Amino acid sequence: MKVVLVNTFIGCDSTGNLTYSIYNKLQENKIETVVAFGRQNSKMKDHVYKIGNKIDYLAHAMLTRVTDRNGLYSKHATKEFLKFLDEYKPDIIHLHNLHGYYINIVMLMEYISKKNIAVVWTLHDCWAFTGHCPYYTDIGCSKWISCCFSCPKKKEHPASYLLDRSKQNYAIKKEVFNKPQRMILTPVSDWLSTEVQKSFLGKQKIETVYNGIDLNIFRIKKSEFKSKYKIAKEKILLLGVAIHWVPSKGLEDIIQLSKVLSETKYKIVVIGLDKNQIQYVTRKAPNILALPKTDNADQLADAYNAADVFINPSQQETFGMVTAEALSCGTPAVVYNATASPELVDENTGRVVEVGDIQAFAKAIDEVLLVPDVSKNCRRRAELLFDRNQNLEKYIKIYERLVETE
Numbered sequence: 001m002k003v004v005l006v007n008t009f010i011g012c013d014s015t016g017n018l019t020y021s022i023y024n025k026l027q028e029n030k031i032e033t034v035v036a037f038g039r040q041n042s043k044m045k046d047h048v049y050k051i052g053n054k055i056d057y058l059a060h061a062m063l064t065r066v067t068d069r070n071g072l073y074s075k076h077a078t079k080e081f082l083k084f085l086d087e088y089k090p091d092i093i094h095l096h097n098l099h100g101y102y103i104n105i106v107m108l109m110e111y112i113s114k115k116n117i118a119v120v121w122t123l124h125d126c127w128a129f130t131g132h133c134p135y136y137t138d139i140g141c142s143k144w145i146s147c148c149f150s151c152p153k154k155k156e157h158p159a160s161y162l163l164d165r166s167k168q169n170y171a172i173k174k175e176v177f178n179k180p181q182r183m184i185l186t187p188v189s190d191w192l193s194t195e196v197q198k199s200f201l202g203k204q205k206i207e208t209v210y211n212g213i214d215l216n217i218f219r220i221k222k223s224e225f226k227s228k229y230k231i232a233k234e235k236i237l238l239l240g241v242a243i244h245w246v247p248s249k250g251l252e253d254i255i256q257l258s259k260v261l262s263e264t265k266y267k268i269v270v271i272g273l274d275k276n277q278i279q280y281v282t283r284k285a286p287n288i289l290a291l292p293k294t295d296n297a298d299q300l301a302d303a304y305n306a307a308d309v310f311i312n313p314s315q316q317e318t319f320g321m322v323t324a325e326a327l328s329c330g331t332p333a334v335v336y337n338a339t340a341s342p343e344l345v346d347e348n349t350g351r352v353v354e355v356g357d358i359q360a361f362a363k364a365i366d367e368v369l370l371v372p373d374v375s376k377n378c379r380r381r382a383e384l385l386f387d388r389n390q391n392l393e394k395y396i397k398i399y400e401r402l403v404e405t406e
Helices: 015-028 052-066 075-088 103-114 168-176 189-199 251-260 275-284 295-305 322-330 359-367 374-385 388-405
Strands: 002-010 033-042 048-050 092-095 118-121 182-184 236-241 266-273 287-294 309-312 331-334 350-353
Touching: 002 015, 002 075, 002 182, 015 033, 015 388, 033 075, 033 182, 052 388, 075 103, 092 388, 182 388, 236 295, 236 322, 251 266, 251 275, 251 359, 266 275, 266 295, 275 287, 275 295, 287 309, 295 322, 309 322, 322 374, 331 359, 350 359
Parallel strands: 002 033, 002 092, 033 048, 092 118, 118 182, 236 266, 236 309, 266 287, 309 331, 331 350
Antiparallel strands: none
16 A cells, blocks of 8 residues: 655644654554655655745745635646656545645646545645635634635635635635545544534545544653742642644633632643743733743643643634643643534543633633542543544554545
8 A cells, every 4th residue: 555645744733743643653554655745844854745845835825815816826836746646656645734835726636536546634624615714613604514705714824915715715625625536534523523514525424533642742740840930839730732822722811710710829821822922921911821832742741740720712623632632641621612622521531611701711620620530530531532543543444445445
């Protein structure tokens, strides 16, 4: 079996890390694999194919800013990639994010259809079935169910500052993304699978495959985090983590939470902030310890282990990697009743509260601290649902089923 993985990144960001993990798993199973990427590769030197160059990417991005045609440029780069596929002759093409300004979706899907290549497409967000945006729940938009038009998020990623082609984009995607005859969609949560079922991709085969956690890194262990940051041992540590603290991740809600909790009893720590956000949080809520992003998994695991409760007031989680990592370290989570977050916890490992209800959030923190054996419960749930090796094996089994249908 020969597999080509396709994503914007390798080894960075959540999708790039997953792509790299899949590659390593396939290597362990002696499955010949090439990873094709569009923009950034921080891990691999061999078995890679770079789609286009920096000029291609910049041209695609700049044109999208004006025309709202993300995924419809990069024709030369895509043509060269298809030549590579002709030579390599993969049995499986495993797609991830295609909206990183690096590939032409029409050319790619028409090629896959013509060659009748089997496709696994891991959906990490909602871009594949909307006319523009990767996320829409924060504004309650449901146009994508029937047909996108007059996109209210036109100026958000992938931003267009002039034209609105959401209606045309929707029609193009509806046509070309349904072209492959042998395709299985693998959304990263049950919530996202349900959304896909309501979309124009709903007739495709859909199987949820959760993102996996490295349980050897994210495990229950002694933490030095409190002593490092001079946090009193008796204080209840509440931790929030995000790769990017965009507004929908709930930073403002954490600031509000800090105002209703006792400073003598609780200490809130937020990780993943940029320089401006650190200054903002320090000014608005000086009782919060505001820290920058870290790419060091061991440092993150140390923070999770120090925390008594993980707080995730995000309104947009197609999976919720940080919540899963916290559970893996034995830390219960309080999350909002929004998108995929509720499916990650149960009554023995966390609490779910309604969006924006800060008082209920504070009460849920105290409740979850009283759950018997909560740390063991969290670890067991992580082992059951988020074990990276088990979840990567699911992809291999899907590959094998698709190859058998040839």
